[in-house]
Amino acid sequence: MTNTSAVEVHTQSEAPVILSPAQFLDYWQGNRRLTRRVIEAFPEDPPEDQLFSFSVGEMRPFGVLAWEIHQVSELTLTGLRTGEWPMPEWRNGVSQDRAELLSAWDGLTAQIQKELPQVNPAFFSQMHALPWGEMSGWAAAIYNIDNEIHHRAQGYVYLRALGIEPPPFPSYMGP
Amino acid sequence: MTNTSAVEVHTQSEAPVILSPAQFLDYWQGNRRLTRRVIEAFPEDPPEDQLFSFSVGEMRPFGVLAWEIHQVSELTLTGLRTGEWPMPEWRNGVSQDRAELLSAWDGLTAQIQKELPQVNPAFFSQMHALPWGEMSGWAAAIYNIDNEIHHRAQGYVYLRALGIEPPPFPSYMGP
Numbered sequence: 001m002t003n004t005s006a007v008e009v010h011t012q013s014e015a016p017v018i019l020s021p022a023q024f025l026d027y028w029q030g031n032r033r034l035t036r037r038v039i040e041a042f043p044e045d046p047p048e049d050q051l052f053s054f055s056v057g058e059m060r061p062f063g064v065l066a067w068e069i070h071q072v073s074e075l076t077l078t079g080l081r082t083g084e085w086p087m088p089e090w091r092n093g094v095s096q097d098r099a100e101l102l103s104a105w106d107g108l109t110a111q112i113q114k115e116l117p118q119v120n121p122a123f124f125s126q127m128h129a130l131p132w133g134e135m136s137g138w139a140a141a142i143y144n145i146d147n148e149i150h151h152r153a154q155g156y157v158y159l160r161a162l163g164i165e166p167p168p169f170p171s172y173m174g175p
Numbered sequence: 176m177t178n179t180s181a182v183e184v185h186t187q188s189e190a191p192v193i194l195s196p197a198q199f200l201d202y203w204q205g206n207r208r209l210t211r212r213v214i215e216a217f218p219e220d221p222p223e224d225q226l227f228s229f230s231v232g233e234m235r236p237f238g239v240l241a242w243e244i245h246q247v248s249e250l251t252l253t254g255l256r257t258g259e260w261p262m263p264e265w266r267n268g269v270s271q272d273r274a275e276l277l278s279a280w281d282g283l284t285a286q287i288q289k290e291l292p293q294v295n296p297a298f299f300s301q302m303h304a305l306p307w308g309e310m311s312g313w314a315a316a317i318y319n320i321d322n323e324i325h326h327r328a329q330g331y332v333y334l335r336a337l338g339i340e341p342p343p344f345p346s347y348m349g350p
Contacts, residue, residue: 013292018194018299019313021187027317056231057335117188124193138194142202146324146345153328160232170321 016125016138024141025116030172031148032073032109036102037167038155039066044098052096054158062158063101065151067094070104076144077112080119080137085130191300191313199316200291205347206323207248207284211277212342213330214241219273227271229333237333238276240326242269245279251319252287255294255312260305 042051042062052063060068071088079085095101124137159166217226217237226238235243246263254260270276299312334341 012296013197013200014195015296016193016195016198017191017296018196018199018316020189020191020300021193022189023191023311023313024193025188027314056332057338059332059335121187121190121192125195136198138198139202141193143345149321149324150328150331150344153325154332156325157231157234157329157332160234163232169325170318 019138021117021119021121021124025113027172028112028116028145029109030170031145031152032105032112034167034170034172035066035069035148035152036105038062038152038159039098039101039105041159041164041166042155043162043164049096049098050162051098051101054162056158056161059154062151062155063096063098064094065154066101066105069148069151070101070108072144072147073112074108076140077108077115079128079130079140080123081115083123083128087131194313196292196294196296196299200288202347203287203291203320204284205345206320206327207280207287209342209345209347210241210244210323210327211280213237213327213334214273214277214280216334216339216341217330218337218339224271224273225337226273226276229337231333231336234329237326237330238271238273239269240329241276241280244323244326245276245283247319247322248287249283251315252283252290254303254305254315255298256290258298258303262306 039051039062042049042054044051049063050061051066052061055061068090071090075085075088124141127134127136128140130140153169156166156169214226214237217224217229219225224238225236226241227236230236243265246265250260250263299316302309302311303315305315328344331341331344
């Protein structure tokens with residue numbers, strides 16, 4: 001790059017050359033596989049499922065965080081496909097039933113696999129008016145992943161506090 | 176996309192159309208600003224700095240995690256620029272001095288701002304032989320961010336366990 005002028009550097013830096021939709025799909029699904037493993041790593045000690053009862057520092061239990069990840073992911077998939085970002089009822093669907101969570105999780109995984117490739121690739125570099133501000137499709141998409149990594153990592157601390165070895169991180173890196 | 180054939184969908188999905196180098200720079204720097212705020216949020220109670228003493232579940236204190244983030248970020252910047260990925264001495268430079276950490280942090284922030292735009296944009300979509308496997312420049316770059324989000328989120332739990340309100344998440348979303 002030493003022979004490239006400043007103008008060329010600027011032009012190149014604005015071109016969306018880093019990430020393909022296929023890579024983003026793999027990346028998202030890899031993250032989902034790891035989060036699912038973290039959900040499953042919480043001990044079920046009936047009648048109390050630690051997934052929905054254990055926490056640190058008065059934070060939400062990991063099962064509740066996992067439902068939030070699920071809702072944000074569902075919202076993001078809808079937004080990317082349709083340009084509409086309807087807010088979910090955050091408190092609905094947050095059951096204390098681990099099987100229900102995993103079933104919803106797997107349903108959305110299949111839906112992402114099917115529907116993400118239908119997103120117009122141009123959507124990602126365009127700007128969109130989201131309820132929480134104007135941003136690119138990229139920013140909307142990556143916020144969703146960041147939210148998942150952020151809350152999943154909190155689950156790692158809960159597991160350590162329970163004396164349980166969490167799944168290796170990151171473990172999901174594909175091409 | 177309903178009128179697009181499967182072949183076209185496939186071709187489009189392989190094209191790196193989602194993210195520009197300029198957006199990636201903003202995204203990385205936004206993450207760094209938030210992590211810096213988390214570092215600063217830990218109470219300093221001399222002679223014991225909670226940044227380097229407090230932890231949950233026998234995990235590493237947040238100051239040590241922050242040094243790891245720093246080292247991985249430095250390594251990643253070098254790798255993206257040169258294609259070389261020399262492993263750092265993980266235990267070196269991990270001082271218990273908060274001012275030293277923040278100074279190294281700010282130095283690297285300036286270096287990223289200056290040097291990331293010098294990375295050949297083609298690097299991101301090409302495959303590279305990293306010490307931990309063959310992957311694209313994208314995968315190498317995003318692993319670095321994921322590692323930062325993952326460990327920073329663990330700092331959020333430590334702060335909550337200390338009774339301290341962490342900085343709002345994500346707070347760094349740009350275009």
